[in-house]
Amino acid sequence: MAKEPVRVLVTGAAGQIGYALVPMIARGVMLGADQPVILNMLDIPPAAEALNGVKMELVDAAFPLLKGVVATTDAVEACTGVNVAVMVGGFPRKEGMERKDVMSKNVSIYKSQASALEQHAAPNCKVLVVANPANTNALILKEFAPSIPAKNITCLTRLDHNRALGQISEKLNVQVSDVKNVIIWGNHSSTQYPDVNHATVMTPSGEKPVRELVKDDAWLNGEFITTVQQRGAAIIKARKLSSALSAASAACDHIRDWVLGTPEGTWVSMGVYSDGSYNAPAGVIYSFPVTCKNGEWTIVQGLAIDEFSRKKLDLTGVELTEEKELAYSCLS
C-alpha cells in the first residue's frame, strides 16, 4: 500500500536553488523513492509568473511521486499542513549593502515566516533554513515560532560538509563515497571550521584517518580550510551565479539523513540549536557533527578538540554571538 504523501514547502521556489531543488524532491531524492510528496512553493509577488512557470514544468515532467503542487505568494497557504519546510527565500546581498542592511532585511522576513509556520505547519514540522545568513535566519525563526520545538529548526551546513568530503577525495584521488566524518563547526560563513581530525577514508586495508593518508598538515590546516570556506565565491567566479545544484543536493541530503537516519558509523554536519556542547555558545544555531535516528538528530559527543581546533570553534562561535546581537538590534 502506497505511503501517504508528505507535504514539503520550498520558499524562494522561483529562484535558482528552488529550480534545482524541486525536481530532486519530486524524484524522491529528499525522502526516498517510495515516498509520495506534495510540493508547496512560495515566492514573492514579483516572481509569481516565474513561479507559475516552475509549477507548469513540474506538471510537464509527469513525476510519478508528485501528488500535488501548490504555487503561491501567500505565506499562510504555503505553510498549511507542511511536514518539511526548506527556507530558500531571503534577501540577497546587493553591491553596496552593509552587513547590517542584509541582516535587517532577512530578520524581518524570518520573523514573519516564523509566525506563518508556527500557526499553519503540521505538528513536528522539520525546518531547514538555507538562505543566508542561514544560522541567524534560523535563530530568528526559532525565536519567533516558540511552539515549534527548537530541535526542529536547523540550518544548512551540509553543503560545506559535502564540499569538504569532495576536497579530500580529490586530494587523495579516492571515491568521495569512501570519505566520511569530516565536521563543519559553527557558522555557514567564512568563519566555519572544516575539521578532518576525525575523518576517515575506506581503503583496501580498512578505514584510515585522513590526516595519516594526506600526510600534509600544512595543507589540511591551511589551504584545505580556506578552499572549503571560500568555495561559494569560487563557484560564483566560475559560473557568474551562486551554487544552486550543489546547495539543492545538500538540502536533500540534510533532510534525508534527518528523516531516514544516518548510516551506521557515519555522522553528518547540521546547524542545530546549541546546548553548549563543545563549549560552543548556547542559544545560537551552531553546526555540529550529528547522527540521526527515528527522525531525531543527536550531537556526537566526546570528540577530542585540539588547541588549533579550539581556537577555530571559538572564533566562529563569537561571530554567531555577534550576529545574534546584530539581529536583535535590527528588531528593536
Added chain:
Amino acid sequence: MAKEPVRVLVTGAAGQIGYALVPMIARGVMLGADQPVILHMLDIPPAAEALNGVKMELVDAAFPLLKGVVATTDVVEACTGVNVAVMVGGFPRKEGMERKDVMSKNVSIYKSQASALEQHAAPNCKVLVVANPANTNALILKEFAPSIPAKNITCLTRLDHNRALGQISEKLNVQVSDVKNVIIWGNHSSSQYPDVNHATVMTPSGEKPVRELVKDDAWLNGEFITTVQQRGAAIIKARKLSSALSAASAACDHIRDWVLGTPEGTWVSMGVYSDGSYNAPAGVIYSFPVTCKNGEWTIVQGLAIDEFSRKKLDLTGQELTEEKELAYSCLS
C-alpha cells in the same frame, strides 16, 4: 558487487538544460539507483569557465554514484568511451534568424559531432538528441556516423509525451501516474501530433479510455493539441527562459526506459529512425509509440489511425521531409 560505471556524455553541459540534467544523472535518475556513472561534459570554449564551475559543483555535491567527471571543450576527449550520449548542445535561434540559418548552423555541429562519436564512443552507444531541430539534428548525426547503428540514434519527444500526460491528468483531476499511452507522432515542433486515441486512465473500476472520461472531443482535437504543441512557448513566457527542468527530466525518462525497459502494458514516445511504419516517411527521425526491452526499442504496431489523425501524421511527416531537404541543401 557494485556495477561497472557507465559513461554518459552531455554536450552543451554548461547551459540551462545541462545544469538541470547532470545532478539527475549523478543521482541515478537516468540509469538506476545502483548504477555508478562517469559524466563527460562538453561545451564550447567561451563556456569553459562556466563548465568548470559545473564540475566543481558536482564534486561539491559528493554524489555516491558519481565515479568521475570529465569537463572539456575537446570533442574527442568528450566522446571517448561513452555508452550514452545526450546531445543538448546546439545553436539556439536568435531574434532575426531565418529557419535556414538555424538549420545551417546546427547541421555543421551535428555533422562534426557525428564523426567524433562514431570514432571514439563505446560500441553500441545510445544517442539522444535534445537540441533543436532535434529530429533533423539526429538525422544528420545518423547520416554522418554510418557505423553507429541507426536504431541507436534517437531524439527527444518524451517531453511532449510527458506534457500530454500532464494535461490529461489536470483535465481529469487524476494522478499523472494513472495516465498512460498517449502518443507523440512526428516532429518535435509545432507540427507534432499529440494523440490520445489509445490513451487510458487507471480508475477504481479499471483502465478507461481517455476520450471516454474526458467527454470533450472538441477539446481533445483542439485546445489539448495546441497546448501541448505550444507548451515550450508558454514556459518561456512565464519563466523568461526555456524549459530546462522538464526537458532534463524527460531526457532521463527516455534513456531510462530505453535501457531498463518500459513497464508491461505501457508504451512511450521516442523519435526514432523511421522504417515507414504507419505510412510515415522512411529515412527521417520520426516520433512513434515504442516499447523497450533488453536495451532495444520496438514500434508499437497495429494501432488504429482515424482520418483526423491520418492528416496530422502526414502533416508532421511532410515537415520532416522538408527539413531533411533543407538540411542537405545546407551541406552542399
